[in-house]
Amino acid sequence: NQHDQTLFEERHLRFISNLGKGNFGIVELCRYDPLGDNTGEFVAVKKLQPNKQSTLEDFKKEVNTLSVFHCDYIVKYRGICYSTGRLSMSLVMEYLPCGSLIHYLENNRHNVNTRRMLLFASQICKGMECLQSLRYVHRDLAARNILVASESLVKIADFGLSKIIPFDKEYYRVTQPGESPIFWYAPEAINELKFSHKSDVWSFGVVLHEIFNYCDMNSNPKKLCMQEIGYNVQGPSVSMHLANILKNNWRLPAPPNCPTKVYSLMMECWAYDFAERPCFSSLGNHIETIMQDERE
Numbered sequence: 001n002q003h004d005q006t007l008f009e010e011r012h013l014r015f016i017s018n019l020g021k022g023n024f025g026i027v028e029l030c031r032y033d034p035l036g037d038n039t040g041e042f043v044a045v046k047k048l049q050p051n052k053q054s055t056l057e058d059f060k061k062e063v064n065t066l067s068v069f070h071c072d073y074i075v076k077y078r079g080i081c082y083s084t085g086r087l088s089m090s091l092v093m094e095y096l097p098c099g100s101l102i103h104y105l106e107n108n109r110h111n112v113n114t115r116r117m118l119l120f121a122s123q124i125c126k127g128m129e130c131l132q133s134l135r136y137v138h139r140d141l142a143a144r145n146i147l148v149a150s151e152s153l154v155k156i157a158d159f160g161l162s163k164i165i166p167f168d169k170e171y172y173r174v175t176q177p178g179e180s181p182i183f184w185y186a187p188e189a190i191n192e193l194k195f196s197h198k199s200d201v202w203s204f205g206v207v208l209h210e211i212f213n214y215c216d217m218n219s220n221p222k223k224l225c226m227q228e229i230g231y232n233v234q235g236p237s238v239s240m241h242l243a244n245i246l247k248n249n250w251r252l253p254a255p256p257n258c259p260t261k262v263y264s265l266m267m268e269c270w271a272y273d274f275a276e277r278p279c280f281s282s283l284g285n286h287i288e289t290i291m292q293d294e295r296e
C-alpha cells in the first residue's frame, strides 16, 4: 500500500549509465550510495517522462502494480524517488546484471539447451499467472521485456503498457494504438485494440518462438512477418496486411531444430479465436510435461 513505499533520496542516487528506453521512459543504472563510499547497491531507475500516452497517474498505477507483486518471476520493485520539487518521480527496481533475454540468448546460444529454454518459458508462464491473478494484462510480452536473473531464472519486466481489466469485462480496449509492437499482437488486438489474458497468451507464443530462435535478429517476428507481407508495404497499412495474413492462417514458421511438441504449443497460442487459446496455467503444465520428455 501507499504507506510502506520505500523512499530513495535523489541525492544518494549516483548515475552510472543508461540501460535503455522502455514504454514509459528511460531506465538508468544507478548506485544507491547513502554512505557515499561506493559500497551502495546497484539499482535500475525508471525515469518517468509524462507524454501524451502516459501521465503521472498511470505511472503511480505502475508503481502500485509492481509493489503488490511478490512473485519470483516478476522484476522486483524496490521503491520510488521523488525528484526535487516532486515534479517528477522515478521507479526504483532491482538491477539484474545479465540484462534482457534477447541479449542473453544472442550471447549464450551454445550453452542454452532445449531444457533450459523450456525452464525459462515455464517461468514466464508463472509470472503471467501472477499478473493474471491481479487482472493485469501486460500488452507488451516480448523477449526484450524479459530479464535474466541467472542462468536458471528469468523475470518479466517493463509493465509500461500493462492495464487492469475492468471487473465487468474480460478485455481492455485501448483508445489510441501508439507505437505498438504489432508483430507480437493477437488479431483482436490488431483489429479492435482489444487486450485480454488471451491476447497475452498469443504474445507468449511469439516469445516462445523468439526463445527457440535464440532471439536471432535475422529471424525475429518482425523480420519474418515483413518477409511474408512484402517490404514494399509501409506505415499504417502494415497492420492491415498483418491482420490479413493471420486471417488466412499464415503463422510464424517453426524455428530450426524446434521440437514438434513446442511448435504445436506455439500454434495453440496462435489460435485465431481467443477462446480456443490455452490459459497460462495449462500452458505451464504442458511445458513441464514436455520438459520431462526432453532427455537432453
Ligand SMILES: C[C@H](Nc1nc(-c2c[nH]c3ncc(Cl)cc23)ncc1F)C(=O)NCC(F)(F)F
Pocket (backbone or CB within 6 Å): 019, 020, 021, 022, 023, 025, 026, 027, 044, 075, 093, 094, 095, 096, 097, 098, 099, 100, 101, 144, 145, 146, 147, 156, 157, 158
Ligand atoms: C527500458 C529498459 N531497457 C533495458 N534494460 C536493461 C536492464 C539490464 N538489467 C536490468 N535490470 C533491471 C531493469 Cl528494470 C532493466 C535492466 N538492459 C537493456 C535495456 F535496453 C528495460 O526495462 N527493458 C526491459 C527489460 F528490463 F526486461 F530488459
